[in-house]
Amino acid sequence: MIKNLLNLFFPQICSACSTHLSDNELQICTNCRHQLPLTNFHDDTDNAVHKMLYGRVKLEQATALLHFSKKGIVQQLMHNLKYRGQQKIGTILGDWLGEELRHIEAYKKIDVVIPVPLHKAKLKSRGYNQVDQFGMALAKALNADFNTSVLVKTINTKTQVFKDRLKRNFNQDTNFKIINGTVLEHKHILLVDDIITTGATIEDCANCLLEIDGIILSLATMAITD
Numbered sequence: 001m002i003k004n005l006l007n008l009f010f011p012q013i014c015s016a017c018s019t020h021l022s023d024n025e026l027q028i029c030t031n032c033r034h035q036l037p038l039t040n041f042h043d044d045t046d047n048a049v050h051k052m053l054y055g056r057v058k059l060e061q062a063t064a065l066l067h068f069s070k071k072g073i074v075q076q077l078m079h080n081l082k083y084r085g086q087q088k089i090g091t092i093l094g095d096w097l098g099e100e101l102r103h104i105e106a107y108k109k110i111d112v113v114i115p116v117p118l119h120k121a122k123l124k125s126r127g128y129n130q131v132d133q134f135g136m137a138l139a140k141a142l143n144a145d146f147n148t149s150v151l152v153k154t155i156n157t158k159t160q161v162f163k164d165r166l167k168r169n170f171n172q173d174t175n176f177k178i179i180n181g182t183v184l185e186h187k188h189i190l191l192v193d194d195i196i197t198t199g200a201t202i203e204d205c206a207n208c209l210l211e212i213d214g215i216i217l218s219l220a221t222m223a224i225t226d
Contacts, residue, residue, distance in 0.1 A: 015080045015089055016073045027088045028077070037067040037074065039224065042100050042107075049224060052199045057206040060188070061106050061218040065097045068195055068223035078194060078223065082130045090130060093222050094137025101220070102141045110218065111187040113139040113146050116194075116205055117176070119156035134222055135192045142190070150184055151205060152177055175201075176208045186214035197225045 012021040016032035028036075041047035041063040049062040068074045081089040101107040115131035123129060132148065139146040155175040191205055196219075206217055 015086050016076050027086070027092055032073060035073055037069075037072070039064050039067055041224075042097075042104060049196060049219065049221070052196070052224075053202065053206075053219075056199065056203050057219075058210065058217065059206075059219055060216050063097070063101070063219070064196060064221040064224035065093055066223040068225045074223050082126075082194065085127070087128060087130070087133045090133030090222070091137050094134040095141070097220060097222075098138045098141025101138070107142060107190075107218070109188050109216075110142045110144045110190045112184060113142070113144050113190045113192060114151050114209070115148060115192050116201060117148065117151055117153045119153040121156050131192055131194055134194070138190065138192060138220060144190065147184070150179055150181055151208060152179055176205050178208050178211060181209075181212040184209075184212050184215055188216040188218065190218045190220055192219075193221045195223045195225060196221045 012025075013019060014021055014025075014029035014032055015027050017029060019029055019031075021027075021029055039047070041049060042061075045061070047063065049064050050059065053059060053062065066074045068078065077089050077093075080086040113135045115129055115135040117123075118126070118129045129148075136146050138144075153175055154177050157175060189209060191202065191209065193202060196202055202219060202221075206219075209215060209217055
């Protein structure tokens with residue numbers, strides 16, 4: 001009864017299409033869930049993420065859950081996650097991908113999940129890292145640790161999702177550093193992010209992490225731009 005009253009005065013709406021959610025729907029309506037453009041990259045080791053980073057970063061595994069296109073359903077989800085505080089979106093996507101990855105032998109070997117970090121000023125302003133809930137859900141599914149203290153962002157850059165790809169690559173300095181990397185030595189790390197566009201940010205993070213002795217690096221993102 002209380003839930004029904006809350007829905008009456010404060011109706012829950014879908015984070016993708018803004019329609020009212022029914023009692024058995026959580027954050028994303030059933031119709032939008034069926035429309036989400038899944039990549040199924042985890043079933044293909046020669047996928048678009050691997051190809052984008054080939055020769056730039058040595059990755060054991062790489063995947064993205066969704067295809068991202070401008071004005072599409074995934075863009076709306078990412079906007080609500082990143083700028084409107086709807087962190088449950090990250091949890092839902094992490095649970096979704098985690099359920100797939102936990103049955104794949106290569107991902108069962110993940111020791112630690114690390115999110116691409118925000119600069120401390122941006123974290124203070126936004127109040128949360130939009131990748132954290134996604135990463136924590138994956139860590140739980142893979143029975144891995146979740147670590148936000150080793151990889152740190154040192155330069156506060158503006159969002160680059162809609163920047164020209166060439167400008168993104170030329171504008172990418174070393175924006176990250178490692179603190180107390182010895183705790184990750186000889187671990188299999190899963191680096192996670194929201195959207196991969198050119199791979200510049202991932203490459204920068206990966207180069208820092210790969211300085212740690214004996215690590216193996218894999219990658220998972222919520223989405224990849226078309």
